[in-house]
Amino acid sequence: xxxxxxxxxxxxxxxxxxxxxxxxxxxxxxxxxxxxxxxxxxxxxxxxxxxxxxxxxxxxxxxxxxxxxxxxxxxxxxxxxxxxxxxxxxxxxxxxxxxxxxxxxxxxxxxxxxxxxxxxxxxxxxxxxxxxxxxxxxxxxxxxxxxxxxxxxxxxxxxxxxxxxxxxxxxxxxxxxxxxxxxxxxxxxxxxxxxxxxxxxxxxxxxxxxxxxxxxxxxxxxxxxxxxxxxxxxxxxxxxxxxxxxxxxxxxxxxxxxxxxxxxxxxxxxxxxxxxxxxxxxxxxxxxxxxxxxxxxxxxxxxxxxxxxxxxxxxxxxxxxxxxxxxxxxxxxxxxxxxxxxxxxxxxxxxxxxxxxxxxxxxxxxxxxxxxxxxxxxxxxxxxxxxxxxxxxxxxxxxxxxxxxxxxxxxxxxxxxxxxxxxxxxxxxxxxxxxxxxxxxxxxxxxxxxxxxxxxxxxxxxxxxxxxxxxxxxxxxxxxxxxxxxxxxxxxxxxxxxxxxxxxxxxxxxxxxxxxxxxxxxxxxxxxxxxxxxxxxxxxxxxxxxxxxxxxxxxxxxxxxxxxxxxxxxxxxxxxxxxxxxxxxxxxxxxxxxxxxxxxxxxxxxxxxxxxxxxxxxxxxxxxxxxxxxxxxxxxxxxxxxxxxxxxxxxxxxxxxxxxxxxxxxxxxxxxxxxxxxxxxxxxxxxxxxxxxxxxxxxxxxxxxxxxxxxxxxxxxxxxxxxxxxxxxxxxxxxxxxxxxxxxxxxxxx
Numbered sequence: 001x002x003x004x005x006x007x008x009x010x011x012x013x014x015x016x017x018x019x020x021x022x023x024x025x026x027x028x029x030x031x032x033x034x035x036x037x038x039x040x041x042x043x044x045x046x047x048x049x050x051x052x053x054x055x056x057x058x059x060x061x062x063x064x065x066x067x068x069x070x071x072x073x074x075x076x077x078x079x080x081x082x083x084x085x086x087x088x089x090x091x092x093x094x095x096x097x098x099x100x101x102x103x104x105x106x107x108x109x110x111x112x113x114x115x116x117x118x119x120x121x122x123x124x125x126x127x128x129x130x131x132x133x134x135x136x137x138x139x140x141x142x143x144x145x146x147x148x149x150x151x152x153x154x155x156x157x158x159x160x161x162x163x164x165x166x167x168x169x170x171x172x173x174x175x176x177x178x179x180x181x182x183x184x185x186x187x188x189x190x191x192x193x194x195x196x197x198x199x200x201x202x203x204x205x206x207x208x209x210x211x212x213x214x215x216x217x218x219x220x221x222x223x224x225x226x227x228x229x230x231x232x233x234x235x236x237x238x239x240x241x242x243x244x245x246x247x248x249x250x251x252x253x254x255x256x257x258x259x260x261x262x263x264x265x266x267x268x269x270x271x272x273x274x275x276x277x278x279x280x281x282x283x284x285x286x287x288x289x290x291x292x293x294x295x296x297x298x299x300x301x302x303x304x305x306x307x308x309x310x311x312x313x314x315x316x317x318x319x320x321x322x323x324x325x326x327x328x329x330x331x332x333x334x335x336x337x338x339x340x341x342x343x344x345x346x347x348x349x350x351x352x353x354x355x356x357x358x359x360x361x362x363x364x365x366x367x368x369x370x371x372x373x374x375x376x377x378x379x380x381x382x383x384x385x386x387x388x389x390x391x392x393x394x395x396x397x398x399x400x401x402x403x404x405x406x407x408x409x410x411x412x413x414x415x416x417x418x419x420x421x422x423x424x425x426x427x428x429x430x431x432x433x434x435x436x437x438x439x440x441x442x443x444x445x446x447x448x449x450x451x452x453x454x455x456x457x458x459x460x461x462x463x464x465x466x467x468x469x470x471x472x473x474x475x476x477x478x479x480x481x482x483x484x485x486x487x488x489x490x491x492x493x494x495x496x497x498x499x500x501x502x503x504x505x506x507x508x509x510x511x512x513x514x515x516x517x518x519x520x521x522x523x524x525x526x527x528x529x530x531x532x533x534x535x536x537x538x539x540x541x542x543x544x545x546x547x548x549x550x551x552x553x554x555x556x557x558x559x560x561x562x563x564x565x566x567x568x569x570x571x572x573x574x575x576x577x578x579x580x581x582x583x584x585x586x587x588x589x590x591x592x593x594x595x596x597x598x599x600x601x602x603x604x605x606x607x608x609x610x611x612x613x614x615x616x617x618x619x620x621x622x623x624x625x626x627x628x629x630x631x632x633x634x635x636x637x638x639x640x641x642x643x644x645x646x647x648x649x650x651x652x653x654x655x656x657x658x659x660x661x662x663x664x665x666x667x668x669x670x671x672x673x674x675x676x677x678x679x680x681x682x683x684x685x686x687x688x689x690x691x692x693x694x695x696x697x698x699x700x701x702x703x704x705x706x707x708x709x710x711x712x713x714x715x716x717x718x719x720x721x722x723x724x725x726x727x728x729x730x731x732x733x734x735x736x737x738x739x740x741x742x743x744x745x746x747x748x749x750x
Contacts, residue, residue: 020049021055021117022053030047031056042159044123047120048118050117055118061157062154063155063157064078067151068103073144074144086119091109095107106169107120120173125159125161127162137151137155138152219237220317222237223238233250242286243288259285260284266282267282267284270282280298281297281299283323297316299314350501352499357391363487369468371391373387374464375464385404385405393447395446403416405420413435414452414467419455422455429473430443431444448470452481457492458492458526466488496526500521500527503518523544525543528625529620529623530623533617536561537562541558551600569594569595570593589606592606594623606622607622648668649668654670654745656741657702661702662683662685663682674720690745700714704728729741
């Protein structure tokens with residue numbers, strides 16, 4: 001094969017004259033590669049053009065970036081050194097040189113054809129066998145006005161390299177420079193001759209083995225398909241991702257057999273569509289040695305001059321960790337939403353059975369689980385667990401369970417153990433858990449894979465359990481278990497509160513029938529309760545939960561009024577509260593902040609009902625502590641604030657737009673660049689706000705994203721913004737359909 005210089009010389013000089021290195025090399029790709037290489041080697045790199053512009057860099061030392069290149073005089077030393085260091089170095093050669101600021105540097109030229117267009121630098125180091133004259137740097141600190149301690153600390157962080165390592169590094173730089181020359185030549189050739197595109201692609205594929213280490217770091221493999229013999233050729237990383245031994249015979253059927261059964265039809269349809277010329281770009285699951293992984297695949301198929309398919313090339317990236325983090329965050333958000341919604345239902349609920357049914361439905365709909373059922377522990381001889389409510393995919397499963405909380409075979413499942421122990425119990429894999437064997441056929445037939453049972457507690461004892469089923473194996477993270485346990489606790493309090501409300505509603509009759517029964521229920525309730533005379537507002541009875549909540553003893557409360565105890569944190573709220581009660585004769589679910597004896601403020605939900613005791617009007621008041629709910633709301637508000645700060649801190653110009661091109665939000669960088677306030681952009685068409693036009697540009701990536709639901713990037717010149725790259729990424733709803741996009745504008749000159 002002809003060398004790159006000999007082929008380049010075949011072009012007329014006019015094809016290459018005046019081209020800058022930044023225009024003919026993929027700066028972003030090399031920046032990404034240098035970042036990855038620096039993360040592994042901790043060796044600094046920089047690519048500069050002949051004007052001294054830094055096109056890509058990684059890992060520059062603090063002593064250079066924070067000191068030498070900040071002071072004008074020491075910076076001039078850097079420039080003089082760069083000029084002296086790069087003069088007279090031939091193609092494929094390198095030079096090591098001690099700069100005028102007494103640091104070692106290495107350079108090798110980047111030559112395309114016969115033209116010297118730039119240099120590849122490394123350096124800012126000392127040899128490990130040389131003695132660094134610290135006094136020289138003390139004098140430099142004094143000469144240039146540096147903070148001596150900070151400057152010497154930066155000196156101590158300068159790496160020491162072995163001379164043999166430096167020699168190997170020099171050879172690597174020469175090869176890397178040659179590779180940059182080749183790839184830059186290919187970029188130039190792509191812009192000059194589309195008819196030669198196949199040659200460039202072949203050359204890139206032949207050079208791809210030099211970047212295999214980058215594939216491993218990025219967890220991205222590549223593959224080549226030869227349709228003439230129906231064979232696949234995979235890179236080492238692709239074998240690793242799919243869990244196959246290198247050299248395993250490959251065919252399309254081999255690949256399809258590794259795709260998760262639930263995704264196999266989708267992948268096959270996408271591939272067949274690609275054979276008809278459509279884009280192949282999708283995410284799906286695979287089974288690698290029994291482990292489920294997520295991959296992102298892209299492919300470009302190749303056709304001959306007659307339009308017949310001759311092969312294809314593609315990439316596969318392991319995105320399992322990203323997907324798991326997405327799923328974890330989604331579950332946590334859904335659990336928080338379920339907690340909030342269940343509390344809303346509790347505030348409106350009047351019937352326990354309806355509350356249980358609504359609670360099951362909320363967990364299924366908000367958290368996305370397959371089946372949820374609530375069972376109460378009976379005190380019968382068999383210690384049965386009676387199903388009280390359910391939601392989701394059942395098909396007779398619950399009726400066939402016959403679960404018990406006794407320490408017998410039917411009590412070893414998660415439900416029985418949760419009720420006996422009072423602790424959450426998880427079955428991570430129903431197919432293998434021996435304690436679930438008796439129910440395994442029922443579960444497998446309905447597609448259940450795992451479950452968690454959360455005890456419903458009252459007075460330190462479990463009176464039932466919430467049972468949550470999933471089609472996924474072991475989906476319950478520690479954080480999610482904590483949130484689900486909090487949800488179960490809220491359910492327990494809600495059930496007790498509803499029972500207390502029912503008791504309060506029939507208080508007069510219950511009092512006549514059994515004063516002892518009412519007193520026991522009143523005093524043992526987990527909800528704070530008080531009874532006071534309507535005539536003067538003085539407390540005649542309070543339960544222990546009330547005393548614990550407000551930090552008083554019984555003698556301090558009985559006979560006093562709420563104003564005398566100063567329990568209302570806001571006197572105005574106290575006045576409004578009693579005005580509402582005087583008009584309505586009942587108050588339901590009003591948020592009131594109370595002050596404890598020690599002065600601590602506690603947010604509560606308060607309900608008041610009028611009752612008759614011994615033919616005298618009284619009021620019974622329930623207080624539900626919502627401190628935890630307020631804390632969760634505060635944490636959500638904090639997370640929202642932190643997201644907004646991060647959004648506005650990003651240097652790229654970012655907007656979020658709906659499907660009709662209307663701007664929903666912009667970050668500070670976008671607003672500043674457009675010279676307007678962020679709120680002025682809201683609701684405006686993006687093309688009018690960003691480009692100053694009445695219609696979208698012809699190559700609008702947002703229009704493409706709205707049409708096909710995929711990410712798109714275009715590069716263009718905008719009269720207001722200059723040379724820019726615009727990337728739009730779809731935002732999908734819970735139904736998986738895009739409803740908006742993230743619109744990122746990057747200035748290519750920066």
